[in-house]
Amino acid sequence: MKFSTKTISALILSSFLVLVGCSQEPKEGAKMTRAVADWTGGMVTGEVAEQILEQELGYTVDSVVFPSGTGLWEAIADGSDIQVGFESWPSYAEADDVMINMPLKYDGKVVKEYSGDGSIEAYTNGIIGSSDYFVPKYFVDANPDFKDWRDLNKYKDQFATPETGSKGRLIGCAVAGWNCHDQKRLDLLGIDFEAVELGTEVAALAEAQAAYARKEPFLLYFWTPHWFQGAYEMVGVKLPANVDCPSYTEANNWKDCGTDAWPATGWAKDYTMNYMNPDFFAKPEMAKAKGFFQKMKLSNDDQAAMINEIDKNGRDIVAVVQEWKDNNKDKWSKWLP
Amino acid sequence: MAFLNSTINKLSESSYYRFLLPLLILSAFALSIYLSIQSEEKSVFPELATDAFTFTAWINAGEDYLKDHYKWITRLIASFVKLGYYGFEDFLLDSSWLFIAALMIIPAFMVGGLKLALLFTFGIYFWGAVDMWDPAMESVALMGLSVLLSVIVGVFFGVICSQSDRFESFLKPFLDTMQVMPAFVYLIPAMFFFGIGAAPAILATMIYSMPPIIRLTNLGIRQVPKETIETATSFGSSKTQTLFKIQIPLALPSIMMGVNQTIMMALALIVLATFIGAQGLGAEIWIAIRKLDVGYAMEGGLCVLFMAIMFDRFGKALSAEEKTLPSESQKFYLLPQDWEIYPLAKIIEKPLGIVHSIITIIFKIVIGIFSYLSFQIVSLIKVDYGESIQRFLNNHFYFFSGILILCLISIYDFVGPGIGQFPESWTISIREPIESGVRWLTVNPTFIAFTKGLRYYVTIYLMRPLDTYLTFMPWWYVMSAFVIISWVSVGVRFAAVTALLLLFIAACNIWTQAMITLSSVMIAVFFCFIIGVPIGILASYSKRFQNVNEVILDAMQTLPYFCYLIPVLMFFGGGVVSALIATIIYSIPPIIRLTVLGLSQVSVTYSEVSKSFGGTTLQTLSKIKFPLAVPSLVMGFNQTVMMAFAMQIVTPLIGGKGLGKEVFAGLARSDTGRALAAGIGICLLAIIIDRISLAYTKKQRDALGL
CATH class of the missing domain: 3.40.190.10 (Periplasmic binding protein-like II)
Structure with a gap:
C-alpha cells in the first residue's frame, strides 16, 4: 500500500476543516x-x-x-x-x-x-434613464460638419470595419432580449450602417473603450446615467423623439409604422x-x-x-x-x- | 448494407483504391461547392417538420409540471446542502486567517514536503495580499463541498458501473452529455428547483465535474488483472470482499486521477456559479469585468489559478509513489531530484536538508515530551493503555505536532491579543501593471495594425466563405455526408444514430446556427492544429522549453476564461474573430500536450535505428516519429474539438454567433426549451465528431499494432 500513515493523518487533518462548524447568530429585526x-x-x-x-x-x-x-x-x-x-x-x-x-x-x-x-x-x-446613439467627442471636434444622425451616411467609411464591409458599424444593443431593433431603425431611417450585436453590455463597452483609446470613430448605442459617461466624453446623435407604434409587436409580426414612429425614433424615457x-x-x-x-x-x-x-x-x-x-x-x- | 461493406472492403484492397477514394472525395466536395453556390438562400429544413416538432414547448411544459409537483423534494435536498455549506463557510470566515493558513499548509507539508508547503504558503499569501481573503474562503467552501460530494457520489456510481456492463453502457451517453452540455443551459433551471446561492451552484458543479471520477473509478476497477481477482477468489473471498479489499485499493491511483480532474473541472465553473447567486471569487471577477477592470479581474483569476494548482498538486502528491533513493544520494527538498547532477543544486539543497532534519527533531522532542506526560497520566489508570498511547503519539508525531500548532494559534487568537485581519502592510497589487500593459497594447500602433490585418484576413478569406459554404449547402447533402463518414469510420448502427441526431437539430429549426457553430469550431481547430503541433514538436525536443510550456498550459486551462475575454476583445475587436481567438486559447492545450506525449513515447530504438541508417533529424521526425505519434495526435485533436465546442457557449459573450447565441437568446426570454434545444444541438455535433475521431484513432492504433 502506498498510502502511508503520514498521508492518512494529513487527510484526517484536512477533514478537520469540515467537521468544525460554527453556527451564525440570528440577527434582530424583520x-x-x-x-x-x-x-x-x-x-x-x-x-x-x-x-x-x-x-x-x-x-x-x-x-x-x-x-x-x-x-x-x-x-x-x-x-x-x-x-x-x-x-x-x-x-x-x-x-x-x-x-x-x-x-x-x-x-x-x-x-x-x-x-x-x-x-x-x-x-x-x-x-430616469435615456438612450441614444453616441459618437465620441473627438470625432465631432474633428468633423464640425457632423450635426446629428442625418450626417452619419457622409462619414460611414470612417465607421466601417472588416466585418461590415462598405457599411458603417453600429455597436448596437448588446442583447437581443433588450428589444432595441437597431437594424430595423437604421434601415427605416436610411442610415447605411450595420448593427452589430456583441452579446453582452461588457463586450460593447470594452469595444468602445478600446476604440476610444485609439481615437477611432465609433457609433455606440448607449444610455445614461452610466459610469461610462463619467469616464469618456460622448455626444448623442439626437435620434427623432420617441413616438409609440402600437402595431409593432411580435404578435403583429412587427408591422412598423414607417418613419414616423418606433422603431424609427429614439427611445422612450x-x-x-x-x-x-x-x-x-x-x-x-x-x-x-x-x-x-x-x-x-x-x-x-x-x-x-x-x-x-x-x-x-x-x-x-x-x-x-x-x-x-x-x-x-x-x-x-x-x-x- | 452488407453489399456496401464488402464493396468498400474490396475497394480498399484493390489498387484503384488509391486513386478512386481521393477522386470520390474530391468530386463530392466539388458537388457540395456547386450546390452551395447554386442555392439562393440559407438552407432550411421543411417547415412542415419544424412546425410539428415543438420540442421547446414540450420542454417548457415539462419544466412547469416538475416545478409544480416536485419542487419540495429538490428544495429539501437544497436545504441540506446549504446547511453543510454555511457551516463550512462560517467556519472558514470566522476563524483567523493564520489558523486557516496553518490548517492548509501543515497537511501540504506532510504530504508533499517543503516544496508543496511553499507553494501553499505562496498561494494563501496571494489571496490575502490582493485583498481577496473572504471571497477566496467562500470559494474554498463552495469548491471543497462540491468536490467532496462529487467524489462520494461519483465513486459510488463508478463502482456500480464496474460491476455491471449494462449499467455502464446505460450511463455512458449521460456522462458525455454532462460534460459537453453547456452549464449555462441548466444553471437557470437549477435555480428554480434548488433556490439561489450555494446549493444550486454546488449541484450544477457536481453535474459538470462528476463524469471524470465515474469514468476513472470504473476504468481503474476494470483494469485490475484477472489473475489477481482469481487468486482472491480461490482463497475464498466473496465478491464484496474482493471488491473492497482488492479491486478498489488497486484502483486508487486511477481514482485519484479522477479526483484531480474533478477538481479542475469544478474550478472552471467558479465564475458561472455567480449567475445563480453563489458568492466568492467568481462574483469578484464578474463585477470587475462589468466595470472593464481588467487588472482586478486578473487578480481574481490568479487567485482561482493558484487555488486550482494547489488542489491539483496536493492530489498528485497524495497519490504519488514514494520513491526510495539510493542511500548515498542526497535527498532534495525543493528542486527536482534529477538536478542532482549539478553541484550548485546540491549546495542550495544542503541547508534545506539541515533545516528539515532540525524541524523533524524539534517536533519529535515536543511530541516525545507530550507523549511521555500522557503516558505518565494514563499509566495511573492502566499501564498497558499508557504504553500504547505513547507509541501511537510517537508514531504520528507529524500529525500531533500539526494539531499542537493549530491549538497554539487558536489559544493565541482567543486568549492573547488576537490575530485579526490579514496584515494590510503585506498587500501587493498587480492590477496596475496589468491594466497599463493592456492599455499600452490597445493603443500600440504596430500591434493594432497586426490585429487588424489578422482580423481582416480571417474574416474575409476564412470565416465568411466557410460560413456561407456550410449554411447555403442543402441540409440533406450535409446530412448524407455525415452519415457516410460515420458509416465508413464507425459502422452502420452509428450512421443511423448520426442521421437521427442531425434530424433532431434540423427539426428544432436551428440548422443554420448549427452550421455556423460547426464552421467556427472547424476554423478554431484548424488554427489550434497549425499552432499547437509545431509547439508540441519543439517541446518534445527541448526539455527546458517543455518545462516552461507546461506551466503556461496549466495556466491556460485553469485561468477562468472570463479574465482574458475582455483583453482579447480590446485587441481584436468585438465579433467573430475575438470569439475565435478566445476559443483557440481555451482549446489548444490538449493538442500541444498530446503531440509532446506522442512524440516522446516513440521508443528510442526506432529513432536510433533511423539515425544509424543515416536519417537526419528532420527525416527521423517526419518518417518515423510522426507516423507513430498519429494516434496520440488524433486523440489530442479530438479533445481540442471537444473543448472548442464547449467554448461555443461562452463566445457569444463577446460577439460569437451560432448555437451559443441561441442559448443566450433562450435564457434571456426565460425560454428553457429554446436554450436547451440549442444546448443539445452543440452536444450532438460534439458527440458525432467525437465518435468518428475515436473510431479513427482505434483503427490507426490497430494498424500500427499499438
Whole structure:
C-alpha cells in the first residue's frame, strides 16, 4: 500500500476543516434579502435603499451579488431566497411584460401599463434613464460638419470595419432580449450602417473603450446615467423623439409604422423601478418597507455624483452612500412612510 | 448494407483504391461547392417538420409540471446542502486567517514536503495580499463541498458501473452529455428547483465535474488483472470482499486521477456559479469585468489559478509513489531530484536538508515530551493503555505536532491579543501593471495594425466563405455526408444514430446556427492544429522549453476564461474573430500536450535505428516519429474539438454567433426549451465528431499494432 500513515493523518487533518462548524447568530429585526446589481448605478440605488431600511426603519437587509436579467426576476418571483431587486430599466427588462400586473407610476402619473401574471410588483425609484446613439467627442471636434444622425451616411467609411464591409458599424444593443431593433431603425431611417450585436453590455463597452483609446470613430448605442459617461466624453446623435407604434409587436409580426414612429425614433424615457415579491411585502411587518419603496425617489444627479466618487475616485460604495445620506437628510426623509 | 461493406472492403484492397477514394472525395466536395453556390438562400429544413416538432414547448411544459409537483423534494435536498455549506463557510470566515493558513499548509507539508508547503504558503499569501481573503474562503467552501460530494457520489456510481456492463453502457451517453452540455443551459433551471446561492451552484458543479471520477473509478476497477481477482477468489473471498479489499485499493491511483480532474473541472465553473447567486471569487471577477477592470479581474483569476494548482498538486502528491533513493544520494527538498547532477543544486539543497532534519527533531522532542506526560497520566489508570498511547503519539508525531500548532494559534487568537485581519502592510497589487500593459497594447500602433490585418484576413478569406459554404449547402447533402463518414469510420448502427441526431437539430429549426457553430469550431481547430503541433514538436525536443510550456498550459486551462475575454476583445475587436481567438486559447492545450506525449513515447530504438541508417533529424521526425505519434495526435485533436465546442457557449459573450447565441437568446426570454434545444444541438455535433475521431484513432492504433 502506498498510502502511508503520514498521508492518512494529513487527510484526517484536512477533514478537520469540515467537521468544525460554527453556527451564525440570528440577527434582530424583520429580514429581507436584496440583490446587489452588477453595475455601479444599480449598486448605488440598492445601497441607498439598504442604508435607509436598516438605519431608519430597523430592518435587517442581507445582500446577494446576482447578475441582473431574467434569472433574477424569476428568483424574486419565487421569493424564498431573495425578495427585492433594484433599478430595473423597463426597456431592457426582458420579463417585465410577463410578470408585472399593475400600472407603473411616477409622480402620481402612470408611465407604463403592465398586464402580466402579477408575480412581481414594481415601483419607480426616481432614476430616469435615456438612450441614444453616441459618437465620441473627438470625432465631432474633428468633423464640425457632423450635426446629428442625418450626417452619419457622409462619414460611414470612417465607421466601417472588416466585418461590415462598405457599411458603417453600429455597436448596437448588446442583447437581443433588450428589444432595441437597431437594424430595423437604421434601415427605416436610411442610415447605411450595420448593427452589430456583441452579446453582452461588457463586450460593447470594452469595444468602445478600446476604440476610444485609439481615437477611432465609433457609433455606440448607449444610455445614461452610466459610469461610462463619467469616464469618456460622448455626444448623442439626437435620434427623432420617441413616438409609440402600437402595431409593432411580435404578435403583429412587427408591422412598423414607417418613419414616423418606433422603431424609427429614439427611445422612450426609462422610469427605472425597484421590483419585489408581492406576497413577501404584503406581510404586516413589511408594511413600512413597502411604503418606503412606494415613495423612494433618488435623483439622477445624486446618483451620478456617487457613481463618480466610486468609479473615478475608487472609493468604497458603503462609505460614499453613507456620506450622501448624512448630508442629504432633507431629501430622503421625504421617502419615509 | 452488407453489399456496401464488402464493396468498400474490396475497394480498399484493390489498387484503384488509391486513386478512386481521393477522386470520390474530391468530386463530392466539388458537388457540395456547386450546390452551395447554386442555392439562393440559407438552407432550411421543411417547415412542415419544424412546425410539428415543438420540442421547446414540450420542454417548457415539462419544466412547469416538475416545478409544480416536485419542487419540495429538490428544495429539501437544497436545504441540506446549504446547511453543510454555511457551516463550512462560517467556519472558514470566522476563524483567523493564520489558523486557516496553518490548517492548509501543515497537511501540504506532510504530504508533499517543503516544496508543496511553499507553494501553499505562496498561494494563501496571494489571496490575502490582493485583498481577496473572504471571497477566496467562500470559494474554498463552495469548491471543497462540491468536490467532496462529487467524489462520494461519483465513486459510488463508478463502482456500480464496474460491476455491471449494462449499467455502464446505460450511463455512458449521460456522462458525455454532462460534460459537453453547456452549464449555462441548466444553471437557470437549477435555480428554480434548488433556490439561489450555494446549493444550486454546488449541484450544477457536481453535474459538470462528476463524469471524470465515474469514468476513472470504473476504468481503474476494470483494469485490475484477472489473475489477481482469481487468486482472491480461490482463497475464498466473496465478491464484496474482493471488491473492497482488492479491486478498489488497486484502483486508487486511477481514482485519484479522477479526483484531480474533478477538481479542475469544478474550478472552471467558479465564475458561472455567480449567475445563480453563489458568492466568492467568481462574483469578484464578474463585477470587475462589468466595470472593464481588467487588472482586478486578473487578480481574481490568479487567485482561482493558484487555488486550482494547489488542489491539483496536493492530489498528485497524495497519490504519488514514494520513491526510495539510493542511500548515498542526497535527498532534495525543493528542486527536482534529477538536478542532482549539478553541484550548485546540491549546495542550495544542503541547508534545506539541515533545516528539515532540525524541524523533524524539534517536533519529535515536543511530541516525545507530550507523549511521555500522557503516558505518565494514563499509566495511573492502566499501564498497558499508557504504553500504547505513547507509541501511537510517537508514531504520528507529524500529525500531533500539526494539531499542537493549530491549538497554539487558536489559544493565541482567543486568549492573547488576537490575530485579526490579514496584515494590510503585506498587500501587493498587480492590477496596475496589468491594466497599463493592456492599455499600452490597445493603443500600440504596430500591434493594432497586426490585429487588424489578422482580423481582416480571417474574416474575409476564412470565416465568411466557410460560413456561407456550410449554411447555403442543402441540409440533406450535409446530412448524407455525415452519415457516410460515420458509416465508413464507425459502422452502420452509428450512421443511423448520426442521421437521427442531425434530424433532431434540423427539426428544432436551428440548422443554420448549427452550421455556423460547426464552421467556427472547424476554423478554431484548424488554427489550434497549425499552432499547437509545431509547439508540441519543439517541446518534445527541448526539455527546458517543455518545462516552461507546461506551466503556461496549466495556466491556460485553469485561468477562468472570463479574465482574458475582455483583453482579447480590446485587441481584436468585438465579433467573430475575438470569439475565435478566445476559443483557440481555451482549446489548444490538449493538442500541444498530446503531440509532446506522442512524440516522446516513440521508443528510442526506432529513432536510433533511423539515425544509424543515416536519417537526419528532420527525416527521423517526419518518417518515423510522426507516423507513430498519429494516434496520440488524433486523440489530442479530438479533445481540442471537444473543448472548442464547449467554448461555443461562452463566445457569444463577446460577439460569437451560432448555437451559443441561441442559448443566450433562450435564457434571456426565460425560454428553457429554446436554450436547451440549442444546448443539445452543440452536444450532438460534439458527440458525432467525437465518435468518428475515436473510431479513427482505434483503427490507426490497430494498424500500427499499438
